[in-house]
Amino acid sequence: MLLMSMAMYGNRLIAAALLSILIMRIYFLRDVKVVSTCILAGLIFAFGGLLTNRQVSAPVSQQNYLVKVYPDSAKVNGANLSFIARPEGAKQKMVLYARLKSSSQQRRLAAGINPMMLKVSGKSAPFLPATNLNQFDMEKYYHHQKIQSCFLVDHFVLLPPPAKLSIVDRIHIIRSKFNQYCSQLPKTLGIYATGLISGYRPVNFFDEMTGVKKLGLLHVFSISGMHVAYFLSIVDQLLAWLGLSRFKKSIISITFLGAYFVFSGGSPGLLRAVMMAIIGILNRLFKFGLSQLDIWSGSLIINLLILPEAMFLMGVQLSYGLSLGLIASEKFSYIKQTILLNFLTVPILLFHLYEWHFLSVAVNLIVLPLFGRVIFPLVIIGVIGGLVAETLVLPIDMFLRIFNDGLNAVSRLPGMLTFGKPALPIVLTMLAVTMLLAVVDRVRAPKLIGILAAVYLVTYCWIHFPLNGEVTMFDIGQGDSFLIREPFNRSVTLIDTGGKVQFNTQPWQKGAQTYQAKRLSINYLKSIGISKIDNLCVSHQDSDHCGDLPAFIEEMEIKRIIIPLGMDQNPSFMKRIANRSRSTKVISVNDETQVPGLPAQIFHPYLAGKGENHDSMVIGTQKGGLRWLFTGDLDRPGELDTLQRHPGLSADVLKVGHHGSKTSSDPQFIATVKPRIALISAGRNNRYGHPNDETLVTLKQHHVKIFNTQKHGMVRYIYRNNTGHFETVLAGHEGNL
Incomplete structure (x- = not known):
């Protein structure tokens, strides 16, 4: 199956x-x-x-719905509200997105306990597919959970809660109360309590738990078999004290498992643990004689019947992979078993996250016993103790904070390997060989270890020393970001980072600060094995060109940040790069500057400025037999000045200035440069109307072929020597040049 x-x-x-x-x-x-x-x-x-x-795939035509919202599962981030629900009258679940109108609505939703009814009006729409290569695909993620569409709410009205509450409603109420109670506990204890008991992750979870993420310990905080077994053992102990019969204990345990499944968020990965526990209880009660492998297989069959695409989710893959590894290695010593289980997770993590920390195996060896014997009991004691007095749990919070700070400190040690994304057949090979290590004898094990090491080494070299180079335009919405990568990764240059522009937002409307580059351009760089940028060129100061620069400073090793002359005197820009590494050089340039190691020529600016549009850095390069010109947001006078200062300037591929605005792309400039290809990076349905019709007409009159991120998503030019071809992620133009 x-x-x-x-x-x-x-x-x-x-x-x-x-x-x-x-x-x-x-x-x-x-x-x-x-x-x-x-x-x-x-x-x-x-x-x-x-x-x-x-x-x-049933179409949704209704535009007005009555929906039930559970506060414990609704996500409120600033003025943005999202939740999953099955509206009354609809045949399927949908993800609903709404914009809150006031801070009072925000407080009511954030502080709510009871289920709320919303009367919503809007339109249903399919999810936008991933528009960048290796980007997290929201469309597939929800499709794997039987959710085909989203609903964009134009208007909603909060109604009184339902008069009659179902059992599921009451469980959600308990979870909401528990999460709110934990938010009042000391900070670290509260995060651990929700993460380990209710499966809820607050907005600041990953900010506080960087070590957990980098050291591969997320499976500990994803409610899974370990948590189910732990809490089930507590229930069994309580029922044993009551002296109930085996049948009654089984019924109560199964009921508890169902309730806990809802209480902890009901993730697809948790379904495996719950199903295995229920089948195990029934197996002992009726003496079916099923082995652990039979129970694992039965759980997989049921899971696939309920969610046929469940195995495409990383959490489900880790859940089934680790549980199968536990069964196969049950006779191993603790150290051997932990090492095997860690290496079972590596191919899955590399396929989805592209990174792995060398210290994760050692940390897991130490940390996993602590969670079962120390952390879990302390968290439960802390949750109960907090009901009496907060001062009683301060020592527990202090211990958890020291423990968590220790994990964060270890994660900052050298050892994080940006491996890249291995191909699916390679991942399956890695998993198969690792699993074989659990069943072969000692004589064959060294050979398998050698084969496994060779697979990892060859794959690493194939990803990190590619034969082809590329020039890539990322689809980052309204903004610019381009990659120039030479064959064998001899040089990696990034032109602009993209970023969001804020428009007169009130404090309550601002959610947690997020950088979209982490899930788009940085994510792609890591997927192709890049963790170091030789040259990061910033065309000018606007947020849609360099707003995500702090994310690159945090995630990447940057050798040089190259900026237009005079922008180093701009306080707002310099604040963006304040956390850069001491080894990162900041170089201000004009058109006469030659930067060693930069595989490009600078054509503008020629005077010092503040980093405004007319100060934009213009960069030209030659890759794959084509001449490229990147113009930032340079305006028309700047384009003509550049032509006057650099007569004979021409390009085969032009990055159209200012996202296709009519303030750029002067007809004389286009006629003189004579591009064959135009690249336009602009957001879908942006408020500026980019690209402007006047610009498109100018390009059409000069017979310029256009690649636009709005239509084509990410655009890549893959080249070797002096030949190459364009590829687009979304349907559109492709071809050789």
Whole structure:
């Protein structure tokens, strides 16, 4: 069924190859029961998958809904509200997005406990697919959970809570009360309590838990089998004291598991742990004689029938991979088992996150026993003790803070490896060889370890020393960001970082500060194995060009930051780069400056300025047999001045100035430079109307082919020597030049 899921929803070629091997295995077994069971399971799964697709793809035409919102699952970030719900009258769940109108609405939603009813009006729309390569794909993420569309709320009215509360409603109320209670506990204790018990992560979770993220300990804070087993053991102990019969204890335990599934957020990854626990209880009660592997397989079958695409989610992959590893290595010593389980997670983490810390294995060896024997008990004691007096839990909070600060300090030590994204067949090979280590004898183990090491080494070299170079325009919305990467990664140059522009927002409307570069351009760089930028060129000071610069300083090693002459006297810009490394050089340039190591020529500015549009840095380079020109937000007078100062300036590919605004792209400039290709980076439905019709007409009159992020998403020019071709992430132009 797992292979059929991959065939129906994922990589069909790989699934077909693995299915062929499975069919051959079944055929040579020549067991009628095995063959009939496989055929029956396959037919049931195929029917369920077709039914799921039919239900999920049903069109939504209604524009007015009555929806129920649970405060514990609604996400309020500044003035933005989002939540998942099945509106009354709709056949499927949707993600609803709304904009809060007042701070009172924000407080009511943030402080709410009871379910709230909203009368909403707006329009349903499909999710925008990932528009950059290796970007987190929101469309696929929700589709894997049977959510096909979102609902953009234009207007909503808060109504009184429902008169009758269901059992699920009451569980959500308990969770809301628990989360609010934990928010009043000392800071670290509160974060640990919600993370380990209710599965809720506050907005500042990853700011406080950087070590947990970087050291691969997120599985500890993702409610999973460890948490279920821990709390189930507490329930079993309490029921044993009551002297109940085995049947009653089983019924109460199963009821507790169902309630805890809802209470802890009901994530797809948690479903595996709950199903295995329930099957295990029934197995002991009715003496079915099922092995742990049988229980694991039964849970997987049920999971795939409920969510056929569940295995495409990282949390589910980690949950099933680790639990299978535990079963396969049950006879191993603690150290060997922990090492094996860590290396089972590595291919999955590399495929999704592209990084791995060398110290994660050692940290897991030390930390995992502490969580079961020290951290969990202390958190529970702290939660209970807080009901009596806050002073009683201050020592516990202090211990947790020291522990957490220790993890954060370790994560900052050298050892973070930006590996890049291995191909899916390679990931499957890594997982298969690692799993074989749990079942082979000592004689064969060294050979398998050698094979595994060779796979990692070859994959690393293939990612980090590519034969091709690229010039890439990121789709970052309204802004600019470009990458110039030479073959074998000899040089990595970034032109602008993008960023959001804030428009007269009130304090309550501002949510937690986030940099979209972390999930877009930085994410892509890490996926291709890049953690070091040789040259980061900032065209000018505007936020849509350098607002995300602090994120690059935080995430990347930057050798040089190159800025227009005079911008180093701009206090607001210098504040953006205040946290840069001491080894990062800041170089101010004009058109006469030659920067060693910069594979480009600077054509503008020629006078010192503040970093405004007319001061924009203009950069030219030659890559893949084409001449490229990047003009920032340079205006028309600046374009003509550049032509006068650099007669004969021409380009095959022009980055159109100021996102296609009519203030740039002077017809005389276009006629003189004579570009064949124009690159336009602009946000969809932006308030400025970029690109302007006048600019598009000018380009059309000069027979210039246009690549626009609004239509094409990320645009890449992949080259080797003096030839190359353009690729777009969204449907659009592709071709050789």
